[in-house]
Amino acid sequence: MAKYLYKLGKWAVRHRKKVIGGTIGILLIIGIIALSLGPSFSEDMSIPGTESAKAGKILEKEFQTSKKPAPGTVNLVLKAPNNQTLETKEVADIINKTIDKIKKDKSVVSVATPAELGNYNKNKQIGYAVVTYDVPAGNVTDRSKEIILQSIKNTRDAGIQTEIAGTVAFSELEIGGITEVIGVVIAFVILAITFTSFLAAGMPIITAVVGLEVGILSILIGTNYLDIPSFALSLAAMLGLAVGIDYALFIISRFRQELSKGHSLQEAVAIATGTAGSAVVFAGVTVIVALVGLAVAKIPFLTMMGLSAAVCVFFAILIAIIFVPAILGLLGHKIGPSRENKLLAILSNKKEVKESSKWGNFVTKRPWTVTILGVLILVMVCIPFFHMQLGLPDNGTKSKETTERRAYDLLTEAYGPGYHSSLVVLAKTDKNSGDIKQKINVVTEELGALANVKNVSPPIPNKSGNTYMISITPKTGPDDIQTTNLVHSIRKLSDSLTSKDQIELLVTGSTAVNIDISEKLNDALPLFATLIVGFAFVLLVIVFRSILVPLKAVLGFLLSLGATLGFVVYVIQDGNLINLFGFPTSSPVLAFLPVIVIGILFGLAMDYEVFLVSRMREEFTHSKDAKKAILAGLKDSGGVVTAAGLIMISVFSGFMLAPDPIIKSMGFALTFGIVFDAFIVRMALVPAVMTLMGKAAWYLPSWLDKLLPNINIEGTTIQTEVDERYKNNKKKIPTRVKTDRVHE
Template sequence: MAKYLYRLGKWAVNHKKKAMGGTIGILFLIAIVALNMGPAFSDEMSIPGTESAQAGKLIEKEFQASDTPEPGTIDIVLKAPKDETLESEKVVEVLNKTIEEIKEDKAVVSVATPAELENYNENKQIGYAVVTYDVPAPEVSDKSKEIILDSIETTRDAGIQTELASSVAFSELEVGGISEVIGVIVAYIVLALTFTSFLVAGMPIITAVVGLGIGILSILIGTNFLDVSSFSISLAAMLGLAVGIDYALFIISRYRQELAKGHSVQEAIAIATGTAGSAVVFAGITVIIALLGLGVAKIPFLTIMGIGAAVCVLFAIIVAVVFVPALLGLFGHKLGPARKNRILEKLSRGRNSDESKWGNFVTKRPWTVTILGILLLITISIPFFHMHLGLPDDGTKSEETMERRAYDLLTEAYGPGYHSSLVVVAKTDKSSGNAQKNMEKIAKDIGKLSHVNSVSPPIPSKSGEAFMLSISPSTGPNDIETNEVVHSIRELSDNNKEKIELLVTGSTAVNIDISEKLNDALPLFALLIVGFAFVLLVLVFRSLLVPLKAVLGFLLSLAATLGFVVFVLQDGNLINLFAFPKEGPVLAFLPVIVIGILFGLAMDYEVFLVSRMREEFTHTGDAKKAILAGMKDSGGVVTAAGLIMVAVFAGFMFAPDPIIKSMGFALTFGIVFDAFIVRMAIVPAVMELMGNAAWYLPKWLDRILPNIDVEGTSIQTELTDTDKVKDKEI
């Protein structure tokens, strides 16, 4: 692989205008197509085959006359001023005025007042009006939203607390906002310190933005053909930006090292593309495979999320091995060899210039570093064993959002169970003649269950073959008690004498099914990832113990990451420090996302760090010298790469959406644990303990394994064939 990338690097330098022009041209072409088509996000998160999905289909068949999409609605939640009620003459007058303003919008079909809906709470201080539009929720125009926002100012000015809860999105996710800006600024500072050059520091960011732009625009086009969720864009953005910067960092760092050895600009670029580029391609493909592996869970929205992020990583790889060499060909002569950074030099170098100060520290105390590192990660992992999965709702958003305030008002008025209502649809045999009576008995049985607040009378379908019930639990949508209610109703389906099948659905039941499906998929997915990693690393490092150490280290960092997520997000510790508005269940698909992404990034750092050790061991046969050389040559770059990842992911913790915020939090600390504790401390310590045995591989296995040239030894052949003709300076 290195040989072909070496040639690609040379081609990119010799045809730099074509390479750069072609890349920018593709970016503009995709941008034009994306802008013309526009995005069409879908936040459909149901899973085909689950009981809640089957219930939804039965309801659609038996109770809906047509396939017309449901119209968009907005609930205007109102709370009267103190010592007033929503029936007060003054309040009614203001409310009627507001409704008349809303009705001026031609897209509004109807507005139902709290009095018409009879939804006042006990003291008649809280209720809600319902605005219905003539189009589905995603198609409600910005103009209609502005009319609503302007109209409710009338009630607010009168002292009536007015909030919005709706299927219409008012808080749109923004890609390219403050989250990314913060991450990019910190990444630039890290790069400037690493390269001791503001010009060089800007290059990885520029190239990463180009690759990210192509990837994100491609996903936007894909939303018109696939059901892509809005938060898939943010996941793809945070990952594409982080790996794009890192991959360019590795190639540019190697380029400057080759310049320092006396190579010409052209040769230095080609060698950097062949060596560091090989590691980039291998690491990137590993990340892509891990992301595509999310499809193992057989959950459509999760599979699409993985594909979207994989697209961004793919373009990050292509830009790194084509656009970066071309850009170096254009500006490389202005960069010059790496200048000495006195601060980093003092921190990293040992007594010998060929050694690493940190490497010396670790190799002299391998048992201490190994034991302390493992104990620290195991301790952080402990909360993982009581992890509770769920999906965020408006109650997990910041109190500064209208949705959260509306959620709290509705909870105050009707209790937490208002947000966790369930729909039960029952299949019956109308020929028995007792269907109605049997359903009334089942409704009474459901009403006797723990944590059930109320049960509506059963409503028969037109065919008489199905009945529908509405259940109001006494607990919230993410409470364990609500989960128990759903399972208790399903148990009634198995145990009732009438043999009536009860199917439970509603957003709460759908979320419970999603969480359980994801929880069941975790062990299989983790097993496949670990097995894949071991085989892949055996191919790369020609060793059995090094890959075993790598996957065990990954499992340690993964357990610590999920443990810390539970400690903060679920248990509520330090939530104010990290600006989370409220504790709650762990995002249902977060563990699977963390496994896929953290695995790919962990293997990135493993390859960049240990491949240099293997290269040195191959030449010298000295295991300790190999560790010190790897820490000296690759340790600083891996540290910088880890800091960049942390900066980018941490930037997303400033996002208002709880899904994006929690993903940014988990990935930030996942990188902290894996890059800095596992790869930079435990890995070299364990390598020292293993000594030469770390590189043992049975001869019979060595003969049958294909040779993946990540270190770039095949480039020597290329150099030998061409060293008689000295390359010209660009």
């Protein structure tokens, strides 16, 4: 592969203007197509095959009168001023005027007042009106939303607290806000320190943004044909930007090294593409495999999230090995050979700068101390992981600055936390089996007698009379473990009723669906983690021709993964330090977050392992000195891995500042996942443990060595050929010409 990439690098330099122009042209074409089609995200997070999904289909079939999608609704949650009620004449008049104003919108089918719905709370201070549109929630226009916002100013000005709930979203998800810009600015500063050049620092960001735009626009086009959730776009943007910058960083760093050796600009670009480019392709494909591997869980929306992020990583790879070399061919002579690297200077020992670094000397002289301390830190942070509770976000997890969260709190105040966790139970039976109504009434009584039930509605039959719909309101909220236990209790009751009275109970509703999704994802974790770890071990055995190095790598990955999820539980679920990190309230861990973290962190961990340990293997192959190999790896690759890790952290932390709880939690988890893996595991535990293993780290049975394919990701073959060719040419070229080649 290295030879093909070497040739690709040369081709990109020769045709740099065509490559750059063609890339911009492709971007414009994709942009025009994406804008013409528009986005069409799917918010369906159901999982086929679960009991709640099965019940949902029956509910739709037996009780939905129209086959059209459900119309969008807006609930205006109202709270009267102190010492007044919603029935007070002045208050009621203002509410009626507001509703009359909303009715003028031609998209509005009907508006039901709190009085008409009879939904006042006990003191009649809180209630809600329901606005129904003639289109699904996703198709309600911005103009209609603006009419709602303008209309409720009347009630708010009169002292009536008015908040918005319902299926129509008002706090929209945004990509590319100020928080993401902050992350990019920090990344630019890190690159400027690394390259000691503002031009060189800007190049990885510009090329990463180009790749990201192609990826994001491709996903937007895909939303018209695939069921892609909106938050998949944020995950793809987060990962695509981070790896795009990192991959360009690796190639540009190698390019400057080769330029400083005296190679021509074209040759330096070709070598960088063949060597660092090989590692980039390998690392990128590893990330893609991990993301595509999310399909193992057989959860549609999770599969789409993985595929969307994989698309952005794929374009990041193409940009790194084609577009970056073309840009270097055009501007490479302006960034020049590597000057003194400030980041490496911080880590370097001036007295031993040619062989080692300060950090390398520290770790190799105290391997037991570093190993024990590193493992203890990670194990301690892992502990909260063992009481992790999964769930899905709702309006109750949003910031109190959003109207949806304030509406959620008002409804809780009025009707209790169970209002948000209502369950729909379908009682199915054979219409010819005895007195159906009497049996259903007995079932309703049994449901009401279950623990944690606040009230049960009268059963409603379908047209054929063999299925009854029963609504249950629990005493606890949707994220409470007692609500989950109630769902299981209903299903357990169904088992006994099916055998005794031939009545089957099916539970659905958003709360039951979320519980099933969380449990399904929790069940998928062990299988997915096992497949990922097994894949990593086999892959690294092939790459590093060793047994112990891959074993150490996967054990380190498991430690960093456990620490990441443990810290997520400690902050997000247990509520520690939530103010520091800007979380509005404690809540269960996002149901699909552990699977996402496993997939992404695995890919990035293998990136750092490859870039760091491949240099160690290269040195050990030549010197057979294990300690010297470790020092060389930390000195030559440690600074780049450190910079790459800091860039990842800066980009992910930018998303961590986003207000949306889904994006915020993903940014938080990935930020600290990189902290634990890049800096504790890869930069500390890896060299420390390899120092303890000595030469045994590189042992591989000869019979196994013969069986394994040879993957030369370091590109040592082309490096040897180029160096040999350069030495031969150097003898034939006059001094003045050799000097000119450096600046070519």
